[in-house]
Structure formats: C-alpha cells, structure tokens
Amino acid sequence: MKKIILHFENKSENFKELVQEAFNKDILNFLVSEDTYAELEKIERVNLYTRDLSIPASHFILENKEQLEEMQSNKKLSENIIGYYKELKSKEDERAILNLSKGNQVDFVIVSAKDWKIIPFENLIADMHSNDTELIAAVDTVKEAELMLKTLEIGVDGILFAPLSANDIIELKNLLYPVFHIDLTKARITGIEIIPEAERVCIDSTSLLHIGEGFLIGSTAKGFCLVHSETFETEFVASRPFRVNAGDVSAYVIVPDEDPEKLYRT
Structure with a gap:
C-alpha cells in the first residue's frame, strides 16, 4: 500500500480542519515539529515523523551523515524507525x-527534487523497488x-505533502483509491403500493x-436507486451522515471491487 505522509510542521489557521479530514480519510502519518507534536501525541494509531530528535516520535528523519552515525551508535534510538531526508540536485x-x-x-x-524530477526518480524507482528501503517523494501539489x-x-512507495485545504487531502486519497463512475438517470414514480409490515434495514x-x-440499492437487475444518506436535519431527528435507510432485507447494495471497472452486488 502506498503511504501518504502529511507535512504538519507548521500550524496553519485551518490545522485542526486538515487533521480532522486526514482522520476521515484514514491518513495517519504526520510530519510534526515541536509546535504541532503536542496536538497529536496522545492520539492512538498515528505515526509521527519528525526532524527534531528531541521529540519522542516513532519515526526520526535525519538530514546529515553525522546524525546517521550517532543514531547507529545509540542503541536506544536505533529501536525507532529511521529515515533520511535528501535534496536531489545532481547525479x-x-x-x-x-x-x-x-x-x-x-x-x-x-527525496526532494525541485528542478530535476522525472529521470532521477525513474532511476531511483528502478534500483530501489526490490529492496526494503521505502522511497518517499516530497511533492508540492x-x-x-x-x-x-x-x-x-x-x-514511489509514498509521498510527503503539505495540504493547503481539506480538498487537497480528499484528492490525494482518491489517487490511491480511484473513484468508479456510474451514469445516473432520472426515473419517474408511476405508482405506490402499500405492503405489510416487514423488517427494515439501515446501513451504518x-x-x-x-x-x-x-x-445504490435495489432488488432487480433492471436498475438500482440512489438512496440518499441522512445528511439533513429535521425538526424530529438530528442528522446521521453515516447512515442510509436501505429498505427491505431483500435488497442489494452495489459496491466497487478493487478493479474500478467491476461492480459487485452484496
């Protein structure tokens, strides 16, 4: 699985919004500084990367050979996951x-390559894809x-990216999980039939x-209906944006396979 590391060394005005959207998209790798570490240190499951070796993070990022030699000689620190940040300017x-x-x-x-990107990364990918060292590309967009x-x-094995908005995080996640598309058409309700009481299913x-x-929910191959989520509040009930009232127990739901060209019913 490709890795996304979000660059959160700087605490922007929308920092909390960005962190929340990252959690919504199950992105849990963050590059932090002394300013932002305290905001995330107590949250379970997150992987914190840092260039500040005084921070008790799980992933340390080194920037010179002296740090690397010191890290290798320090048995306590060597238990951490160790990485290296390198600007690529030459062969x-x-x-x-x-x-x-x-x-x-x-x-x-x-690896950060500002002026010279494609060919160097092609060389690195070709030489590094068979070993255990992850190649992470620092990108701007x-x-x-x-x-x-x-x-x-x-x-590459992953990317390091500083999002400016929540939409950046959504677009980034969509790169790893391509959205499959289905053409929807309007349908006319031609009649309503009253049925006896039955079991009702909602999906959380x-x-x-x-x-x-x-x-997309239905019980016939002729078509499925888009049943809207409970994202709207009413005077009787609060919104439940995670829920869809699917209908009767005999219905199917269309879900994507790993191949975005395939659709499965479950």
Whole structure:
C-alpha cells in the first residue's frame, strides 16, 4: 500500500480542519515539529515523523551523515524507525540515495527534487523497488503526487505533502483509491403500493457522507436507486451522515471491487 505522509510542521489557521479530514480519510502519518507534536501525541494509531530528535516520535528523519552515525551508535534510538531526508540536485545525490538504500542503513528515504524530477526518480524507482528501503517523494501539489505514484508504472512507495485545504487531502486519497463512475438517470414514480409490515434495514458506514451521497440499492437487475444518506436535519431527528435507510432485507447494495471497472452486488 502506498503511504501518504502529511507535512504538519507548521500550524496553519485551518490545522485542526486538515487533521480532522486526514482522520476521515484514514491518513495517519504526520510530519510534526515541536509546535504541532503536542496536538497529536496522545492520539492512538498515528505515526509521527519528525526532524527534531528531541521529540519522542516513532519515526526520526535525519538530514546529515553525522546524525546517521550517532543514531547507529545509540542503541536506544536505533529501536525507532529511521529515515533520511535528501535534496536531489545532481547525479552524485542520486548515487548517495542509492547507497543509503542498498546498505539498509535507513528504513526510508524522503527525496526532494525541485528542478530535476522525472529521470532521477525513474532511476531511483528502478534500483530501489526490490529492496526494503521505502522511497518517499516530497511533492508540492496533488498533480505532482499523481505523477510520482505512477512513474514507471510502479511509482514511489509514498509521498510527503503539505495540504493547503481539506480538498487537497480528499484528492490525494482518491489517487490511491480511484473513484468508479456510474451514469445516473432520472426515473419517474408511476405508482405506490402499500405492503405489510416487514423488517427494515439501515446501513451504518464507517465514513461521513455528504449531501448528494448515498448508496445504490435495489432488488432487480433492471436498475438500482440512489438512496440518499441522512445528511439533513429535521425538526424530529438530528442528522446521521453515516447512515442510509436501505429498505427491505431483500435488497442489494452495489459496491466497487478493487478493479474500478467491476461492480459487485452484496
């Protein structure tokens, strides 16, 4: 699985909104600083990366050989997951990154290439995809992230990205889980039939749905209906944006397979 690390070293005005959206999308890897560590340290399941070696994070990012040598000699610190941050400006930098990976000196390498991207990353992916050192690309935009994740059809192992908005996080997650598309058409209700009392099924999802979202539900191959989620509040009941009132127990729900071209009924 490709890894997304969100760059949260700087505490922006919408910091809490970005963190909440990351949790909504099950993104749990964060690069933190002294300013932001306290906001996340007590949250379970998160993986905190840091360049500040005084922070008790699980993942340390080194930036020079002296730090690497000190880390290797310190048995206590060596129990942590160790990475290396490297700016790629020349062929010599590329060779240095490969040497780090081939010697298994670090668990991951974060590579930032501002001016010279595609060819160096192609070389790194080709040489590093068969070893255990993760190749993480530092990117500035979602478009760059998509490029890095698809280079040589293998892509890097992960990306480091500083989101500016919650929508950046949504788009980023969609790169890993492509959205499949179904053309919807309008239908006319031609009649209503009263049926006896029966068991009613509602579906509680593990996501918060938004206005316009729901599940495709039905019991015939001729068509399914988009049943809207309970995202609207009424005077009688509060909204439940995670829930869809699916209907009777005989209905099916269309869900995507891992292949976005396939649809399965369950």
